[in-house]
Amino acid sequence: MLPSSLLQRLASWCPWLLRDEPKQPVKVLVTGAAGQIGYAIVAMIARGLMLGPDQPVVLHMLDLPKSTDALSGVRMELIDAALPLLRGVVATSDEAEAFRGVSFAVLIGGWPRKEGMQRKDLIANNVPIYQSQAFALQQHAAPNCKVLVVANPANTNALVLKELAPAVPAKNITCLTRLDHNRALGQISEKLGVHVGDVRNAIVWGNHSSTQFPDASHAIARTQHGEKPVRELIADEKWFKEEFVTVVQQRGEAVIKARKQSSSLSAASAACNHMRDWILGTPKGTWVSMGVCSDGSYGVPKGIFYSFPVTCEKGEWSIVQGEFLSLYQIGSNSSTTVLDMICLLFEVLRLMTSHDPRWSFRRMNSMKRGPWRISSSPALKAISRSLVYT
Ligand SMILES: NC(=O)C1=CN([C@@H]2O[C@H](COP(=O)(O)OP(=O)(O)OC[C@H]3O[C@@H](n4cnc5c(N)ncnc54)[C@H](O)[C@@H]3O)[C@@H](O)[C@H]2O)C=CC1
């Protein structure tokens, strides 16, 4: 190993000797790219906000055939924006072409909810999309493709992908709760009157739905007097337990009421944060919230998608272990009723067995080909378990 002083001298004499090789472009898929979030995120990705300022990208954009014109407009704008990191754009309505060779997939395609709807009301429309895309992911994406599901209900769609694409490692499939996490940081920063960049370590437990439990009680803020636990700075138990939790849980709905459309720029930005931290790592001493496949931590049933505090290093996430809070607290904040659960289960069973022939697990089993063959009961069981948290 050369001493660092010698290395520095070498670099000043002949800088080309030590310059890093330029990175090869990577293929990034965005589904629903003609929609609101898609339109916002493609430019963010091509500006390096997701994979870093030195990572060239080839964007693969998928949308429905009826959105072909809109998608070609997005493609034209990307070309017109003259983005230095953008090395190619594929705009297509063909799933196989869209997934071919992609190393990162941000799955946004699907219906958004409108005022008065719950996210779980999107199951009938959006879950079948993820059934079909699971096959495309498994068959066409790069072997270690990392997937972020944004479309709602995000946790359930991620679970459907995991169950129907068993060749894809479960750790490579995640769903977005970073928007809720960022909303939590935003609320704390407003309450304290500090910059949001000075607040870290909020936690969002559970589902990207009104049953989630946003937790500010372990957050840390940087003040003029150094770093302090937020609990010490806000001596207002009622705020932690009531106002903060309700505002974060209901923020999506509040935005829909105000805009008549669901959040898009904040969702696109959160999706970039999620992927960036996953791939490039979380800063030391900082955790973020990600919807990941539960390994049983904190008593959460194994195999369902659930938001935990995670740290990331070298492209791998791991759940932060600690004495944060009991599931009783999460459960006590859950608004899912037994009736909700029964209705949801009924809806998924109806979809799987009758409504859409592609949704029949029995039929898929009888196809008996390909690595996607699944046995009906574990998948059904896993999906129905996840609905408890939808
Ligand atoms: N997890 C989160 O934090 C958030 C999730 N969302 C969800 O993201 C999804 C997208 O939201 P927006 O962009 O606002 O909706 P949008 O309606 O503006 O765009 C959705 C796009 O998906 C396309 N699409 C539908 N089916 C498709 C398929 N099979 N393949 C490819 N594309 C398809 C549509 O044609 C449309 O262009 C919704 O489900 C919404 O609820 C929205 C905000 C935050």
Ligand SMILES: O=C([O-])CC(=O)C(=O)O
């Ligand atoms: O609320 C919605 O339907 C959109 C969304 O997921 C959010 O803004 O968190």
